[in-house]
Amino acid sequence: MERITEHVWWMEPGPPDRPSLCGVVGERWTLALDAGSSRSHTRSFLDGLRHAPSAVVYTHSHWDHVFGGVEIGGLVIAQTGTALKLVEMAARDWTDDSTVNDNIREELPAPRVVEIAPADIVFVDGIDLDLGGVRVAVRHVGGAHAADSSVMFVEPDGLLFLGDALCDAVDEQLERQVLAFGAEHYVEGHHEAVSTRAELEAFIAEQRDLH
DSSP, rough: OOOSSEEEEEOOOBBTBBOOEEEESSSSOOOSSOOSSSHHHHHHHHHHHOOOOEHHHOOOHHHHHHHTTHOSSSEEEHHHHHHHHHHHHSOOOOOOOOOOOHHHHSOOOSSSSOOHHHOOOOEEEEEEOOOSSSSEEEEEEESSTTOOOEEEEEETTTTTETTTTSSSSSHHHHHHHHHOOOOOOOOOOOSOOOOOHHHHHHHHHHHHHHH
């Protein structure tokens, strides 16, 4: 766990497919940005954070970002599309090894128990959260990786938490949306370093060239 700005603590990504997690610590309450890929992953995050989150907000519904939500035990905040996916995931049988990928099997060996926390607060385009001395603006941006992708801008820290929004093809609209925040620090779901704006622009250019 690393303190990367005044109000933001970061747990870097790791195997098998664990994404970046952040905790934003305000004067009145703490917010988790994404929940992790299992109870174990999320417990490690919470033990390192040492500030119990009152809520978690999801970037999107992919398993590695939401399976740990039940371990947080607070309110779940999600975009409409993410909330619907959570309901679908809760109804799915995850015990059949033939229907899950290798990363899930490694993160959650059989006998596998998957608990999906439903959304408590659902937004369409965005939601603004005042934690006390720090604000988090959550905005739905969509994109090729997941149509329900949202990003979180932390002020006054100038940090943008991206989830996996830039993991696949990045079109001009998505690029404009991301860069319009004017952030100084960028945390991407599976990138092992916090990026500067120049580094993020180079990464976006690479993604556009690849796709």
